[in-house]
Amino acid sequence: MGRGEREIVGRGVRLAEAAGRVGEDLDRAVGAVREALRPLHDGLAERELANIPVARLRDVTEGRLRLGELERGGFRSVRDVLDAGAYRLRQTPGVGQRTAEQAVAAARQIADAVRETVAVRIDVDRPEPATTALVAALYVLVEAGPQARRAADAGRELAARLRPLLERAGPAAARWRMLFAGRAGRQGALAAVAELRQLIEEAEQAGLPEEFAQASADLLRRPDSDLAAWVDFEVRSAEYYSLLAEVSGRGPDTAAVEGHLPDEVAARVREQRLDDTHCRVALRGYQAFGARFALAQRRVLLGDEMGLGKTVQAVAALAHLAAQGESHFLVVCPASVLINWTREIEARSTLRALPLHGPDRQEAFADWKGRGGVGVTTFDALRGFPAPGGGEIGLLVVDEAHYVKNPLTRRAEAVTAWADRCERVLFLTGTPMENRVAEFRNLVRILRPDFADKVDEQDSVAGSTAFRRAVAPVYLRRNQQDVLAELPVLQHTDEWEELSRSDEEAYRDAVRAGNFMAMRRAAYARPQDSAKLQRLRELVAEAAENGLKAVVFSAFRDVLGVVEDALGGRAVFGPVTGSVPPARRQQIVDDFSAAPGHAVLLAQIEAGGVGLNMQAASVVILCEPQIKPTIEHQAVARAHRMGQVRPVQVHRLLATGGVDERMVRMLENKTRLFDAYARRSAVAESTPDAVDVSDVALARRIVEEEQARLGVATTDAGRMSTAGIDAAGMDFAPMDAGGIDAAGMDSAPMDAGGIDAAHRHAEGAAAE
The missing domain is CATH 3.40.50.300 (P-loop containing nucleotide triphosphate hydrolases)
Structure with missing residues (x-):
């Protein structure tokens, strides 16, 4: 024992400090957002309460509350009641203690509901000091990206493993401490040093010290100016609102996010873990749920309304499977969006995207087969490629899936042949299927032949919610008005x-x-x-x-x-x-x-x-x-x-x-x-x-x-x-x-x- 042990303990201390610091830096950045959000949110809630008439208190108490005296006393809104409090209400002629207490309790119940539902919107055309402070605070998290959160999570986990080892290895940090540690203490310290050395080497091989340093630097980086923060918000507003919803915890209604799925299906999707190691953007809550739905249900149709980011959800599912060891994926889409798919995959993930299109598509296909990645091809080009063997494709994604609604077309035949060989298939379409049950049944027959005959025309007649519940194992659709409460306009x-x-x-x-x-x-x-x-x-x-x-x-x-x-x-x-x-x-x-x-x-x-x-x-x-x-x-x-x-x-x-x-x-x-x-x-x-x-x-x-x-x-x-x-x-x-x-x-x-x-x-x- 000597210099080597002391060096290991010193490295462990420095690594633990860096691991803990990145979590603290993230907490500080999140705290800054909450601090900037609070006055905006509270002000919005106060204005909302000022617009709710006193008469609404009767609804909360099922009509038992007598409000005539309050209204005659000049109390016009729920906010007036809250501002007054029970004591001042009792000073109003005809208002007793019980009525005052019931009124305040009902007003607080309404206020709690309002604070849970109001959503702060950022008006880019009217930048005010309060919203500027919020945008600047969000800028730090957006610029740091999801990798900062991953680094903080890894840092907390590593710090939790290092602390007890450092405590046990403490005597090895100084020669005099080892002398007074006793035989058992010395043996325990040396054993802890050995474990500490192994843990440090594993962390260094994984590049964690560099990740911690980079994340801490990113989380301390402020925008060059308020103007720079506003410009970045305009360019990446979706990411800002996504983080705002995550930090505030005030996202859209859970049932809407989950597409009104039955409890058993929704529970299975919630249990599905989503590995975002290969993602370059943070997902909104409903997008993460959509990606998990595709993974948990394996062969599904994602039919979100246009503008909700079906592509991002598909990329997230691809990234998860890549993190689990899958190497080959295929996206089939109309030629008009092939370039968009390639760019989206490269911009939003670390996955390799390879267009399988044009005169060199056979050479590109051979390259993809050999090296892997996400092949992106068209419906027409797909017919020229041999269908894969079982288990070769981690996920087959078919965009604008309504293109294959007619089973007699060659493109539908080609997609069906590939889908039959793939364990996981994700169809995407923004076309609502509720009023196209025959077309929907044809698509489901490719995905789940056993389920197709169970699709009943009567479910559609009963309404969109009833239809979605009936076809929940294979179909998820969310509408903008349900999930865009805190998203950019x-x-x-x-x-x-x-x-x-x-x-x-x-x-x-x-x-x-x-x-x-x-x-x-x-x-x-x-x-x-x-x-x-x-x-x-x-x-x-x-x-x-x-x-x-x-x-x-x-x-x-x-x-x-x-x-x-x-x-x-x-x-x-x-x-x-x-x-x-x-x-x-x-x-x-x-x-x-x-x-x-x-x-x-x-x-x-x-x-x-x-x-x-x-x-x-x-x-x-x-x-x-x-x-x-x-x-x-x-x-x-x-x-x-x-x-x-x-x-x-x-x-x-x-x-x-x-x-x-x-x-x-x-x-x-x-x-x-x-x-x-x-x-x-x-x-x-x-x-x-x-x-x-x-x-x-x-x-x-x-x-x-x-x-x-x-x-x-x-x-x-x-x-x-x-x-x-x-x-x-x-x-x-x-x-x-x-x-x-x-x-x-x-x-x-x-x-x-x-x-x-x-x-x-x-x-x-x-x-x-």
Whole structure:
């Protein structure tokens, strides 16, 4: 015994301190959120109680409480009763001790219920000191990520194992202590040192000291400024609200979260552990339950309403199975969402995602078979792959599962063949199945043939809750209004699409001509095979299935014409363009708002994005990214504003590898913080052009880079200059009476300001 033992004890002490510290740091960060939340929550509860009339106390006491004297005494609300207390109530003529005590007890019962149910919402357009403090406190937890919680849990567990060993090994820390420890004490100390050495080595091999240090550093990191915290909240609001619900413990109703499942099914799902080791984001409560449902029930259909994150729940299930040792997974989806799936898997988990699509799909399939990961393929491509052997696939995920509702189609046959070989299968669809019992039965027959014949049409007739209870072993659906009590009212999704062959040809032609605006709308130039248009149809169809209204924005009138032709039908209103007189524009919006159920409004973004309120819409689709971030913000704000009672889902259609990707990257990198600041300034609200990057410079750079990337020879009109962008890129035409031209862009003749001037002219006309 000597220096070696003392060194081990010293390492153990330092490791225990680091392990304990990370838990303390997490507790401190959580405490800061609770401290910031308390005044907001209490203030909201107080305002709610002030609006509840005294008469409601009678409901709590089943009509036994006499309230006439209280009301005549000037007590109007439940809050008045609580503020007064029993003593002051007794001073009111006709109010005795018993009545006063009963009134206060009933008021407290109502107050407890209110405090349990009120949900704090963060208004990004009205940042106040109290909400800023809450956002800044949440920023720490969001930035630290779920790995901080995992590190804290591991730290607490390790510290609990280290403490008794360090106590027993204490005599070995100093020579004089060993001398006075006695024989038994020395032997015990040496044995503890041996156990301590092994535990330290295990922790170091697992990288725990580094995890603790990183988590503690992350949990101590504050936002650079209040502005930076607000900007981050706008970008990742779902994660903020998820953590807020977790910290406050005030999530949605448990029965709603569990989709009104019968007790025996819900209990089995609750018992299912969810390993989030490979997850990069924190799940909301209902999302964690959905992932556990898929794992516990093994072969199921997740039918959450659009906007609730079915993809995230599927990724969480994949991540759990990967942590349990599974290596191969397959996602089957429409081609329009293949890129989105790949990006979501990579962004939200540590799993390897591999597209099995395109001309090299067989080579990619062989790579996936050999190395594992999450293969992502399409319904059509799936038919070209051999079905797996039993036990090879950890989980088969089928997105937009209603695509295989007809068992006679080849895609349904291929999915069935794969599903028969997989122990776990997860179907996803936002289409409500309650009114499509025959289609639902066909899907269930793939998942659970033994259960399909038990699906009864009468269960649907009895209502959605009765239907869900009857099919609970295989079907889980939650609605937004049930589970979004503390979720953001604005949810952004970038819908990345891979251009079709004809899209690519149109895009190359536009690049060769140096025509920036033609490049931006090339994805709609050949509608019969447009990848973006196909995804737009799917989004509108899903909105229709859920009875939601949608507004479709584009900068280009010809794109809106293509969309109108593709959608057709009586439920399409507009388009609202700059050449439509203001009174007529408002009438179109009013007709759209008054239409019962689902409807679609088409609007040119600079005409529909100014002066019109579209809060009837809860789905916003942007056909292409805009040159100015402020234009998108103003357009989305038409729907996401006071009076909107449902969360607004914003879907921005983007094509990979070309002008869209370059525009998004440039605008995000160069204007994110500055634009967020400017949107809160009075100057920027009136002159949004003042805060945006130079459009001419951006356009020139993008066109030149795309010409170089594609290796295309440019025409004379396509040679890059200000005149080239002006003449070839904007499709100008003479102005009409409304200040808008007849071309696709509805723009004015260019001045020295280039594209900026065209935008200003269009904005001015739109605001008339």
